[in-house]
Amino acid sequence: MKNTLKILTVSLIAFAAGITANNYAVSDVPSNYKIAVVDVQKLVSSSSQVKALKDEQKQKSQEIAKFLENAKTNIDKESDDKKKKALEEKYNKEFQTKRESIAKNYETKLLAIDKNISSIIESNAKANGYNLVLVKGVVLAGGTDITDEIQKQIK
Numbered sequence: 001m002k003n004t005l006k007i008l009t010v011s012l013i014a015f016a017a018g019i020t021a022n023n024y025a026v027s028d029v030p031s032n033y034k035i036a037v038v039d040v041q042k043l044v045s046s047s048s049q050v051k052a053l054k055d056e057q058k059q060k061s062q063e064i065a066k067f068l069e070n071a072k073t074n075i076d077k078e079s080d081d082k083k084k085k086a087l088e089e090k091y092n093k094e095f096q097t098k099r100e101s102i103a104k105n106y107e108t109k110l111l112a113i114d115k116n117i118s119s120i121i122e123s124n125a126k127a128n129g130y131n132l133v134l135v136k137g138v139v140l141a142g143g144t145d146i147t148d149e150i151q152k153q154i155k
Helices: 002-027 040-046 048-077 081-127 147-153
Strands: 035-038 132-135
Touching: 035 147, 040 081, 040 147, 048 081, 081 132, 081 147
Parallel strands: 035 132
Antiparallel strands: none
């Protein structure tokens, strides 16, 4: 019984201390603290760089499909089982190499686009005196929406 009472007392003190610390932290925010929100999904979907990357990926997917079709045709033409198996291995290795190259290229370009968009958001926020920029999807209310300003700056 005494242990339960001690645990309850310590818990209540910790809870009260937490609320007090939270209220102090929130009350310490300066009145001129500016918060902006950005719809990142809208920025990404309207970016010409992202559209170009998607078109490039579509083209490379078509090239891969054509490669696989040609490989299948060449393998089907071969009648010798050993040569057929050797061709399959050769084409599988080529396919893996092409696929890895395409994936690496895509990832590199996507990271560059992300870095570009992030730097534009950051420079816009600094230029306009915003202390904090949040993704619009996680904010229920408040903050100045700077999505359209950013969208004009993104290529």
